[in-house]
Amino acid sequence: MSPTAVHEVSTPTIQSLKAQAQGGRFEIPPWTKPPLTKEKLPWAELETIDLNLLESPDPAVREKLIQAAKKALTVDGFLFVTGTGVSNETLERNLAIAQYAIRGIPYEEKLPYAAKLEEGSYRGYKLRGIWKRDGGVADNIEHYNLESTSFENPQDAHPSKLLPLIPEIESFARHTYFYVVYRILKLVSLALDLPEDYLWELHEHTGTLGHACQRFMGYFPRDEKDEDATSGIWSKGHTDYNSISLLYSQPISALQILTPENEWRWVKHVEGAVVVNTADALEFLTGGVFKATRHRVIRPPPDQADIIRYILIHFARVRRDLELNPIWESPLVKAHGKNAFQDRIDNGGKAPTQDEWLRERIRRTGHELYDDNKKSKNGRVEEEVLGRKVEYYV
Structure with missing residues (x-):
């Protein structure tokens, strides 16, 4: 699909979102924007890239952008992306x-x-409390996941109370996938020469969002006893299972990344930006040149710790049947x-496909081997998944 065709798909999407914002929407309680933390935290120093610069007629501007992306993906695996074409009003509505x-x-x-996690699928609800953490504490995470098939027969795919919101969702x-993801992948391709x-x-172009997954998620505060039992960790250090992940930035600080110096650093809020990270499939496709970054979610700082953290995540995935071998056509790879x-x-044997890797990782999520006897001094745990060692961190 050409850049022109993708752009034509995205334009009515933005207009539709604006029209819905002006009236005629299904009324739901508004999301109240929380204040930023006042705590002085050790923030990660991440690159910020403006997607609008991809359209620059100046080759020097484009080359500078490509080199910045290459550096960010090689060193950090995380970066901020602006120029998404999504307004703050639309983000707050979602x-x-x-x-x-x-x-x-x-x-x-x-x-x-409820999602059929045992079958390796996240589609639908991952309900809160079904995973056990350290000390037998139930997890505080709930999310609702939508894939392309979620929009084919919506009457059968969603609770009735959600149906009026499906057109907006x-x-x-669609805009996130065909506009934002497309442009990020364009930039990553150029960074790979x-x-x-x-x-x-290498990604699917049919349906609402190809083979991607759109997630609406909430992290719930816990009492002090449960926080002590889990060391305040809400989601332990891990990599994602797809190609790239997009998190629309929101004010509550809880996300941390593991730096090359083996230090956990907080990811700050950047208004209107998307936090993008490399995931497993892109690491495999680049032969490890762009590494999937370990990240975790911990209890927010004290001035935000009692607020439910709602987030919007988009997981782009390559085609289901694509074997995850390196792209040798890239000079860098x-x-x-x-x-x-x-x-x-x-x-x-063969390298697993995206679908095989995805399903096996989902099946194991919430059941990772975090046994104290298996932890190294730095809290790292390894297990083998489809012939590949996977690392988890506390």
């Missing part, structure tokens, strides 16, 4: 939808739409890359 999906739907009405998801549409062509599944291949 955070209100996240709040409503999590708190506005009764538990018994969510149950028929679909517009937001590949044709600009190379990575996009050819010079520095290694196949993550070489041992498996040497033994007569």
